[in-house]
Amino acid sequence: MLWYEIIGIVMIIIGAIFLFLGALGIIRMPDVYNRMQAGTKATTLGALSVIMGVGIYHPAWIFKTGIISLFILLTNPVSSNALARAAHNAGIPLYEKSVVDKYAEDKEKIRAEEEKQNG
Amino acid sequence: MRVFISTVVLFIVWVILTQSFDPQELFTGLIVAAVVSLISPAIASDKPKKWFQPKRYVYLIIYLFYFIWEMIKSNIDVAKRVVNPKLPINPGIVKVKTKLKTNAAKLALANSITLTPGTLTVDIHDEWFYIHWIDVSNCDDVNRSCQEIVEGFEKYLEVIFE
Known part of the structure; x- marks a missing residue:
């Protein structure tokens, strides 16, 4: 086995472990927002690690997998931002042990300003 | 200038994805990149100087x-x-x-x-x-x-x- 194949395999295994922990987090966390925390972070790093591992295992693919990783980096957090915002606006409550919710405090002010801007 | 920059960026992405320096593919990629940047001003940079x-x-x-x-x-x-x-x-x-x-x-x-x-x-x-x-x-x-x-x-x- 060549040295870069070993690095590729190790990266794929690390990615798989992170994906597993992400799935476990989605089950164990108490509310939507905390689940999203586990979901976004672990799956982004897991997917990146698996994809880059494949790129290193087959060195000819490294530029392609690099571009794919870049797109995942740019788009994955946007989707979780949108989901979190939609969940909060739909009135899904935070976990009862949550400490503070600044967004709920400021929400009416934000809505009023947005309506003023949109006429 | 703005169109030129987005054309170059799109063209680089094209070359990386196709991974081929065949003249036909390069030519097609250049045309596609130019057309896309012409018809979508929204993706263009607002201050081209920043790119240099x-x-x-x-x-x-x-x-x-x-x-x-x-x-x-x-x-x-x-x-x-x-x-x-x-x-x-x-x-x-x-x-x-x-x-x-x-x-x-x-x-x-x-x-x-x-x-x-x-x-x-x-x-x-x-x-x-x-x-x-x-x-x-x-x-x-x-x-x-x-x-x-x-x-x-x-x-x-x-x-x-x-």
Whole structure:
């Protein structure tokens, strides 16, 4: 086995472990927002690690997998931002042990300003 | 000028994806890139001069390494909380003020926040970021802006995008 194949395999295994922990987090966390925390972070790093591992295992693919990783980096957090915002606006409550919710405090002010801007 | 820059960027992506220097494919890619940048002014840069300042690229590369390191740390942190039987979380939504002005910089900052230590951007309103934090106790006073979330990223993003 060549040295870069070993690095590729190790990266794929690390990615798989992170994906597993992400799935476990989605089950164990108490509310939507905390689940999203586990979901976004672990799956982004897991997917990146698996994809880059494949790129290193087959060195000819490294530029392609690099571009794919870049797109995942740019788009994955946007989707979780949108989901979190939609969940909060739909009135899904935070976990009862949550400490503070600044967004709920400021929400009416934000809505009023947005309506003023949109006429 | 603006069209030229987006054409070049799209063309580079094309070459990387096709991985071929066959003249036919290069020619097709050039035409597609030019047409796409002509019909979609929304993707063009608003200040073309920014693309010719090498300092921005140096900072971008430093930032990428810093960011990947932060991302690995955040993943290990969240993973530890997930496997801990007591589930030690202390969540809440805090707000943070940023000094970044342009939309591209704010997008990059929001994405970076989402991918790093236990934080998730919920909404952006003007210069305020509303951030869901998995462990609020790191911030000594939740009623002021919890600047420590953004400090590390801001100093790089300021140079790259502003």
